[in-house]
């Protein structure tokens with residue numbers, strides 16, 4: 001195989017469909033500032049994600065920063081979070097002048113280890129920021145129990161969990177707020193984009209002010225805000241992509257099942273456990289290259305790269321071990337997270353990925369293992 005294979009390929013609607021859909025913008029010249037497509041997408045996403053309220057944002061990171069900011073935590077307070085995530089999660093906490101406190105994760109699915117959270121709670125703790133990593137659902141019940149006990153807010157980074165439902169509710173219904181990313185590489189994209197989902201209507205106002213300079217009237221600014229609005233071209237991209245989601249999820253599921261079936265026969269390649277009562281979104285295909293495989297994760301990564309197949313070490317290193325955060329914050333023994341980070345490999349996977357490519361990767365992995 002000679003073509004380069006990246007870890008994912010952005011979903012795009014047919015060219016004509018998008019071109020047709022953006023035509024009206026040449027009549028109205030209304031390109032941003034909560035235009036009609038912004039409003040329409042906000043409504044359609046609220047329905048699709050099965051959540052009560054939703055605020056559309058320029059990207060997932062700003063959505064996360066603002067979801068934390070709207071809670072009004074005192075500067076320097078502590079937030080318990082996971083280090084096994086994209087750097088954005090930790091940045092969003094630190095950029096709000098809060099201190100991340102890193103909790104270990106579970107080997108079974110990579111989400112925060114809820115049994116270790118309580119040990120980290122102090123009188124300075126104000127919130128928990130867990131991540132539904134790869135769309136794996138955190139133990140939302142236990143996390144809520146702890147939050148209620150200590151009066152903490154829960155803000156989920158649900159960037160990977162678009163379209164996931166748990167026990168009949170949209171994943172964004174859990175906690176005080178949940179943040180989605182619509183970045184080009186995610187299951188659903190608006191080129192760049194994001195949203196915050198929540199139940200309290202008050203948050204809608206707060207986020208509106210934060211994302212639009214606090215402007216409430218032509219001559220009235222009531223609070224300090226920034227600019228994190230989604231523009232109309234991105235909103236239209238979302239409106240087009242949303243129409244194809246059903247097929248997208250279906251083709252992802254077919255490819256996911258293929259990988260799962262084929263890889264389960266290879267010794268030492270471990271897949272994450274699947275939780276009950278979850279409607280999955282098949283966003284990623286992460287595997288753990290365990291000792292039993294006989295080759296290290298890095299050897300597998302290099303072997304694939306030599307074939308121009310670019311898997312990714314998501315998430316290695318842990319955010320807690322990155323140059324900007326190392327040794328700066330309180331943490332606990334992160335041994336499970338560190339082992340996971342050393343074994344994790346996200347394989348190439350996207351909605352219409354050709355089956356011969358999937359087969360080719362499976363074959364390479366089958367042959368490479370040094371069976372012990």
Ligand SMILES: *Cc1c(COP(=O)(O)O)cnc(C)c1O
Pocket residue numbers: 059060061062064085086088089131157159160181182183192193194
């Ligand atoms: C993608 C992602 C983000 C940030 O979203 P952007 O839309 O890229 O700003 C935050 N957290 C996680 C876990 C992500 O994967």
